[in-house]
Amino acid sequence: MSTNFMWWCAIVLEIAILFRGVRTALLRKYPLFYAYIACVLVLELARAACLASAPNFYATFYWYTEPLTIVFGFAVIFEIFRRPLIYNPAVARLAQPLLVVVFLLTVTYAASDLLNSGLLTLPRLTAELGRDLRYVEGTLLLVMLWLFGRYRVSLGRNFLGLVVGYSLLIGLGVINLAVFFLPGNEFSIGLRKLLQITYVATLLVWCCALWSARPDPVTQAESSIERDYELVAAKTRTAFAQLSTFVTRTLRP
Amino acid sequence: MTGLIPILVLGTLILVFAGRLVLQSSRSSCKQPVTIEDFSRSRAALDSVFIETMAIRRIFAAEDMDYVSRTGTPDVQSLFLRERKGLAIRWLRNTQKQVGHLIDLHLRLASCTYEPSARFEFRLTINYFYFVFVTNAVLALLWLRGPFEAVRTVTYMLDATEHFCSVFSIRLEKIDPAKLTSEREAGMV
Numbered sequence: 001m002s003t004n005f006m007w008w009c010a011i012v013l014e015i016a017i018l019f020r021g022v023r024t025a026l027l028r029k030y031p032l033f034y035a036y037i038a039c040v041l042v043l044e045l046a047r048a049a050c051l052a053s054a055p056n057f058y059a060t061f062y063w064y065t066e067p068l069t070i071v072f073g074f075a076v077i078f079e080i081f082r083r084p085l086i087y088n089p090a091v092a093r094l095a096q097p098l099l100v101v102v103f104l105l106t107v108t109y110a111a112s113d114l115l116n117s118g119l120l121t122l123p124r125l126t127a128e129l130g131r132d133l134r135y136v137e138g139t140l141l142l143v144m145l146w147l148f149g150r151y152r153v154s155l156g157r158n159f160l161g162l163v164v165g166y167s168l169l170i171g172l173g174v175i176n177l178a179v180f181f182l183p184g185n186e187f188s189i190g191l192r193k194l195l196q197i198t199y200v201a202t203l204l205v206w207c208c209a210l211w212s213a214r215p216d217p218v219t220q221a222e223s224s225i226e227r228d229y230e231l232v233a234a235k236t237r238t239a240f241a242q243l244s245t246f247v248t249r250t251l252r253p
Numbered sequence: 254m255t256g257l258i259p260i261l262v263l264g265t266l267i268l269v270f271a272g273r274l275v276l277q278s279s280r281s282s283c284k285q286p287v288t289i290e291d292f293s294r295s296r297a298a299l300d301s302v303f304i305e306t307m308a309i310r311r312i313f314a315a316e317d318m319d320y321v322s323r324t325g326t327p328d329v330q331s332l333f334l335r336e337r338k339g340l341a342i343r344w345l346r347n348t349q350k351q352v353g354h355l356i357d358l359h360l361r362l363a364s365c366t367y368e369p370s371a372r373f374e375f376r377l378t379i380n381y382f383y384f385v386f387v388t389n390a391v392l393a394l395l396w397l398r399g400p401f402e403a404v405r406t407v408t409y410m411l412d413a414t415e416h417f418c419s420v421f422s423i424r425l426e427k428i429d430p431a432k433l434t435s436e437r438e439a440g441m442v
Contacts, residue, residue: 167271175264
């Protein structure tokens with residue numbers, strides 16, 4: 001009963017997020033994120049239809065479609081990477097090689113883990129693949145969060161909500177999956193419920209943060225006379241600063 | 254079970270970093286883009302650190318202690334030591350704060366540079382963590398043994414402070430003023 005309630009809550013929230021995305025034009029701003037929400041919504045509706053019409057086929061259908069949601073989750077990671085770094089090209093240039101290295105390392109770790117696990121049934125194989133992909137996502141997200149924090153990258157309210165919601169989903173999801181795969185916990189109903197609660201909480205965060213469109217924190221106001229004057233003044237100050245450094249260095253005993 | 258630890262650490266770190274991001278965004282200073290005024294203030298802060306660092310070497314000069322030991326009474330020696338210790342600790346804390354402020358500005362200005370370098374940033378991070386560790390160790394040493402027993406570590410600290418000033422000076426030279434906004438514009442954002 002409570003599982004069904006959570007399920008329907010999630011579907012309602014996903015529809016609300018998509019609806020508000022269209023109304024506020026945030027859909028155009030964060031297309032990959034909304035594609036992820038749409039994908040999850042379509043899969044959930046398909047699963048609900050499958051459960052109602054062919055309950056015996058539900059488990060197979062679920063395990064076949066589960067990796068798709070995780071793969072679409074990478075679209076959110078890409079969105080998180082792409083959007084704020086438009087205004088911070090210098091940080092983006094630093095982040096790119098770091099992310100590539102982290103991605104390759106985590107994929108290697110996940111692949112070796114999967115290869116060492118031997119012959120598995122389809123649900124188990126899918127679950128383990130999903131878990132390993134989640135680890136890759138988690139590592140990439142961690143690097144991005146660290147970079148945002150370290151370089152004080154300004155995030156608007158919409159984007160901050162998107163990042164915080166996804167961090168909640170991935171952070172708790174990764175912890176949950178790790179505990180889930182411990183011997184004896186495979187059939188834990190509590191852990192399954194916790195995953196559902198986490199997902200609904202994430203959707204609530206997204207729904208609140210993306211309810212209305214907020215401006216980006218950094219906007220370049222250009223081409224006013226004052227702006228030109230300040231630019232010239234700043235350039236002059238830079239020249240003076242360089243001169244002052246040179247003089248200080250020269251005078252130092 | 255041991256394989257589980259890195260995964261749990263990963264999940265926990267994601268939640269902690271996300272929480273930190275929310276805290277950072279809620280502080281008003283982080284909402285503002287870097288302004289021309291920030292840039293000017295950072296120059297002033299840098300110059301003051303340069304000058305202070307050169308002047309402060311005198312607090313730890315062994316010649317002063319030698320002179321007081323030769324000519325002063327035990328009371329004078331004790332007063333001299335107490336005052337120098339207090340002065341040294343105050344200077345140390347102030348230096349920690351100033352370097353922290355410079356690093357903060359350095360990071361905020363990172364997106365305004367012409368040529369960011371991953372190696373440079375990585376080395377700076379390592380140097381800064383090392384600096385924080387050493388300054389705290391020096392602080393403990395000053396408390397326990399007084400200013401004249403910690404001369405070698407203090408010399409390292411002074412050199413490190415000068416290094417940070419130079420690094421920061423290089424960063425300021427590479428700032429592209431076109432990417433800075435004025436405080437008035439920042440207020441409108």
